[in-house]
Amino acid sequence: MEFVCGIDIGGTFTDLVVRSLDDPDDVRQYKVFTEKDLTKSTLSAIDAASADFGLTTESFLDGVEHFFLGSTVALNTLLTRSGSKVGIVTTKGHADTYHLAQMARGGVRDLREAVLQNFQPLVPRSCIKEVEERVDCFGNVLVAIDEDQVSSVVRQLVEERGCDALVVCLLWSSAYPSHEQRVKELAHELYPDLFVTASSDLTRLLDEFSRTATSVVNAYVGQRVQTYCRELSTKLADAGLRTPLLIMQSTGGVAPVEDVADKAVTLIGSGPAGGVMAARDVWMARDGNGGSPADRPSRGAVAVDMGGTSFDVALLPQGEIQLTTDMRIARHPLLIPAIDVNSVGAGGGSIASVETTAAGSILRVGPESAGAVPGPACYGRGGTAPTVTDANVVLGLINPNYFAGGYVTLDRDAAAEAMRSVAEPLGMSIEDAARGIVSVVDAVMGDAIKDVSIRRGYDARDFSVIAYGGAGGLHAANIARNLGISDLVVPNLAGTLSAYGLTTADILYTYQLTDQSVTVAPPPPWGTGSPGQLFSASSVEHIEQLFTGIEEDLDASLAGQDVPPERRVFQRSVDIRYQGQTLRLPVAVPGGSLSSAILEDAVAQWEEKFCDIYGAGAAWPQGGMELMNYYVTASGKIGQDNGSAPTAGAPASRDQTTDPVMTRTIYLEEWTEVPVFRSKKLPVGAEVIGPAIVEDPMTTVLLSKGDRAAISDSGALVIAVAEKS
């Protein structure tokens, strides 16, 4: 037997999903507590799977073709500030770039919060050294690098300052990376094993502060990530695994662990990536039985993950992952691609409060969260503040004895007691107060979806919502209804969806650089730009060289992973903008030989996209345009989405029935008795019409009146959302 495994190591649980390659419908999931020794919990999940398949651990692992890993080790190392002691080598005169941090206030209006939330450097000033060298804005060397000085400052940083990781970020390495690479070589001559990150290893986008910050995070978390991956790889190899571990990156693509060890920053945003990839897979599979993509019910998917503290939204037009290079984690700007996820502070743990004035009251929900500790009042762990989860319990929507698979028993009285602090000042019943809390949080989440679609130039009504995360199913139908979205899917495996998503990913490498030399002249009477002559032959050649230069490097990386040439897919894109703007709105450029016509077509597509987003009145071609940032993504298709992608199949339950397992009294507009179904017991094709509740151990789905849910082939609930009355 051959398998694909995806393991997602979270703070509380380690989830394992195993797909059998022999039987695409056979997808199994395992959940164990995460232990301090992470390899131990990994192995115990694998043991459980092996036993389930009736194999020894060794023969199970021997049959694993791809082993995917999702891990928050990079992010946790950054957030707990437990990384390496980093030193920085930079251009003479600019040692303080990192500490000045562009003097950014970060848009915080409250004076005190602006100070408290200020950037916290990971490297003290005493560990930042300058070297003689200077490049100008055209990439010309003004002052050559002083190699003796380089060796001397590297020695000082390592030997006097005790740095065990080094960052090299020099001015204009975006245009001329050679000086940085020379410093790296010299450092390695002195200390062959030293962890060294040159900013141009990661990115050549403009802005020396952001490149420095990106590189510092990389060096800061790098060694922790290396050790972690190495230990896990060794233990798994010892246990019988013959394939390299593939780890999920912020882009939704995976890379072999030995290959990302020196690019650990690419793992920082991997947390949400697994879920988004799974949502993508679910939407892509919605082409009917053997139908074509044109049969899909919508223009794309909105992946929404509602957890305890945050609501994460990612837009997937036509199922395509949208990448951004504007990610910030704890005020550290990261100039590398990551899935564009809009995260708002709304979740099961969001705290409700009432502000009462002489004129009347307002009900606020979030962004403060009760988190996991103390958690919602109903957890009985000392929390007393009323939360969204408490509201759902009060409304009877969550089964107190069947929450998180029964791991947690909920205290309904505590939830009701907490709700009182909201209900009393509002002069409402606790049920109506609870309904109010749910309405507010639904609106916040709906706004987050709307915001994402508007910013990308789409109308949310044209999309399907794919909802997951512990609290997603209860809210999703109402959120969709408020937005006028009619198509909603709550996937099966909602509790282990991220682990499942891992198994659908391809190997992905990315690189990006800034080059500001190509401009497009404005149209008459402002300039001389006319269609057909927007790009000179030399511009076309220059752009071609930029793309092919990146592609050659990425191709070598894919070749290094034995990805055969026919499975290597390159995707080019470029930021176009009206001159003077900072806008990053990339547009795809076809691969292969470029021509002025192809580039003009890209410009035309960009202008159309621009107008979709900002309106035609925002366009200002009179000032000319410029091409700015060039991006290439290189995927190694490792088989997951060739042919028909298997989706998370429901292991057939022995006692399938279309009958409800019980009824429950829930508060909609009044207390109403509704049927409760177990999703595991519902046969494929079964239809459930709201009002009803569909439960499985990890998630609860609420269907309101008129909502119609059907069990798909994959065991997902596909819901036709009733229109808002």
Add this chain to the structure above:
Amino acid sequence: MSVTSAPTAHIQTDPVTLEVFSNRIQNLMKLMTSTLENLAGTLVGRESGDYSTALLDRDGNTIAFGSMVGFHLGHMTSVVPWIYENYGRDSLRPGDMFLSNDPYSGGAVHSNDVGVFAPIFVDDELVGWTGCDMHCMDVGGALPGSFVPNAIDVVAEACRFSPVRIYGGGEYRPDVVRAFLVNTRLPERVGQDISAEVGANHYALKIVEETVREFGVEGYLQLVEDVKAFSEARTRQRIEEELVDGVYEYTDYEEHDFVSHTLYPIRVRLTVSGSELFFDFSGTAAQAPSLINCARSGLKGAVMAALLMQLVPDIPFNSGVMRPVRVFSEGGTINDCTAPAPVSLATAMAAWRTVDVVSGVLTRAVDASPSQFLRERATACWGGTWPVYVLSSTSDQYGQYSVFLNMDGSGEGSGALRGVDGARGSSVLLAGRVPSVEAHELTEPNLYIARRIWADSAGAGRWRGGWSFQEIVTPWGEKAADQSGTFCTSRNAVPTPGAFGGYPGSGVFYGVIEGADITGAVADGRLPSWDDLDVDGTIEILEAKEVWEGRRHLRKGHDAFVMTFAAGGGFGDPLERDPDSVRADADEGIISVEAARQAYGVELTPTADGTFEVDLERVEEHRAAVRAARLRDAG
């Protein structure tokens, strides 16, 4: 059609819908401000955040406000009433959009603030307005950048348009836009700025229409009244329950009017009475003969700016907040000047200083508050200025005529607050960031030789102010020519004040090192460091206001220009600062050994690894000596 609700208006909307609407309009503001950031034509908008957005009611009152440039609120609420008064409400059509930048018809703090406003109609019914404002790098006038120290009136300063339609009934009016742009030195960039504002407004038009369709016209108009009523009630509650009735006073100074080294006191007397605030600016200096003034809208906006950051940062900001607030000024004064007084640097001078003054008097009031939330918002002055340097060159690095406004002064140190040291922060008024060296060198013909944290710039205090920074540049580029410019600083004679015994931040200055010969050094294979240039020995400090145009130049690669920016004031007596924090600041190079001794009374001993030790036993002895010296000096 009610104009405003009575102060005791009772909210009609239910508490859930009110929150849903309140969140939605805050999201709209984020969408609009990020549009301006993304689409702005110059570094001023896209990096420094010198823009704002507002959703207004039918009468032009604020319902929601985006960005941090709070004093834009003054004129953003004046444009609509001006249009009604001069053109009449009946003249409005769906699809109209107005451009406005005249400080005296209510539309700008200075003429660089180019606003774009649009009435929002749903099914031919006027339900409100949307508006944006953006600092455009040049709006014409006598000098590049449109800051004109030697202008005797507003007419000489810049091109001014009172509100004029750039869209009429949905039709774009290129003739009007061209007429405006022909007056600027940067028509392509300013055209981009205006289009960015059109783009931001388009979101408000769309989202408000959807909201009206959801709640109905009556329902929407009620929501608008109710968010204002709620904010008013919360503000009154805060004033009544958390501020102590009484009279608080504060004075700060604007300085140097180009003609002379005059100091201009701005005085405020705040009376807290019940649920109301009264800011009385009587006794403020008469208006200046030059660009440092601001008009009434700047004064109004400055009061709002300080309130929204310090007294009510947690209350949705709208015109309801201002209903319990009264402002009196005698008029003809530096922060309430009479037309046609020049105002081209109002933003950096009188209006900004008025923010400092209001924040200063609020600090006295909140420090006396029984509320911890408010006491923690007692602050020393933040940076408190925005030094301006506009260069112009007949040829930049690409061979083009160039005008460039350096906005790095927006990167100030914050003031210390009760209980916390100040931080780096992009000024009290600007949301953005200081452009990176690469962004600068890409767009302007300069070489940034060095940028560094300015040691000892932070005001000393029990809680230290936020430090600031300095930089040195020289004109650069094969095709580039020498540069001329306009230079305006303040906070030089009267540096950024501390609070409650905290020391001021360092005085701000610009300077020139003639004959620094960067070209020669580069030819020798090195760039001079800060120390190589012997800045302290060779610098010529410029006057706080200078106009070089046509008379003097920074020579390419030959002269170096030194900029310093404002640091934050300290909070509380530095002799009460934890000696270990003093040592940590010295270890990081934020303060010198001398400053540790003189300001903090802490003797530091260097160690082998370049850090310092403090002899805790001797701290009290030193501090007693410093206290004795203070008494002696006090006579």
